[in-house]
Amino acid sequence: MNVLLIEDDPGIGRFVSRGLTARGYRVAWERDGSRAPALLSGGAFAAVLLDLGLPDGDGLALTRRLRAAQNAVPILMLTARGALQDRLDGFAAGADDYLPKPFAFDELLARLAVMVRRGSAAAVPLRFGALELAPAKAGATVDARMLPLSRREYRLLAALVEGRGAVIPRAALATAIWGDAPVSDNALDVYVGYVRRRLAEHPHAPAIVTVRGIGFRLADPA
Structure with missing residues (x-):
């Protein structure tokens, strides 16, 4: 290696x-x-x-x-x-x-x-409906169209895709984005908002669903 x-x-x-x-x-x-x-x-x-x-x-x-x-x-x-x-x-x-x-x-x-x-x-491509992640490049596409993401936005989306529609607790998502660094709940909400807006630009993209008091999950529009 x-x-x-x-x-x-x-x-x-x-x-x-x-x-x-x-x-x-x-x-x-x-x-x-x-x-x-x-x-x-x-x-x-x-x-x-x-x-x-x-x-x-x-x-x-x-x-x-x-x-x-x-x-x-x-x-x-x-x-x-x-x-x-x-x-x-x-x-x-x-x-x-x-x-x-x-x-x-x-x-x-x-x-x-x-x-x-x-x-x-992370080298294995991840998929959720029309959304596909290419971990080797930290990139994402919806219906083969590029989804512009920052590195933190990509980490958030990858954690949700890996959950396969299950609810991912807020703490787990924060760790996926920032590691052990302390962050506020508001910082996580801000990044969820960023990724939601990116996904909303594509009609076949999954949506991020808020599960109040617990965390977030992905839902396929189909």
């Missing part, structure tokens, strides 16, 4: 690279982010371990660039910036997980395994 490590600190880079190689991973180690978009464009890597403080720029900007290019490769951020706002900024940029330095290698290994497993499961 191929992992791209982007880390400019020689000590940390050697530590992570040797440790992962010993566990069976194939690690490509880059000291800056200049070649990352090209390396990741072909889908050869199962995950990225990304330092935020890079000599040629910020890892947040690199993550945004990858997500803007519809590259859904799982990204685990490794950084000395461990404050809550730093973690929120990382998730907002499109990171899948966030591990502050210093970290235990066993925790890194566990987080990477979970992230890769989720990414592998």
Whole structure:
């Protein structure tokens, strides 16, 4: 399994690279982010371990660039910036997980395994009526017409599609969108509203139904 490590600190880079190689991973180690978009464009890597403080720029900007290019490769951020706002900024940029330095290698290994497993499961297209999700690109179509979605909107819709019409609790949806980051109930309602409006533009698209006091589910118009 191929992992791209982007880390400019020689000590940390050697530590992570040797440790992962010993566990069976194939690690490509880059000291800056200049070649990352090209390396990741072909889908050869199962995950990225990304330092935020890079000599040629910020890892947040690199993550945004990858997500803007519809590259859904799982990204685990490794950084000395461990404050809550730093973690929120990382998730907002499109990171899948966030591990502050210093970290235990066993925790890194566990987080990477979970992230890769989720990414592998997400490679299978998801369907609900006329709606189809392409997890590898974090994209969606209705009757083969593109549905423009932000990354958070996509995560919300994917969680609902995976529910197959069952009610998804509010807490579970919030976790699907923001992970462990604390968010208000109003933030979830705002994103449900965004996705509802996107779906309403397509007559054959499913609708998001509110189940008061519990959560939301998808309903097929047919």
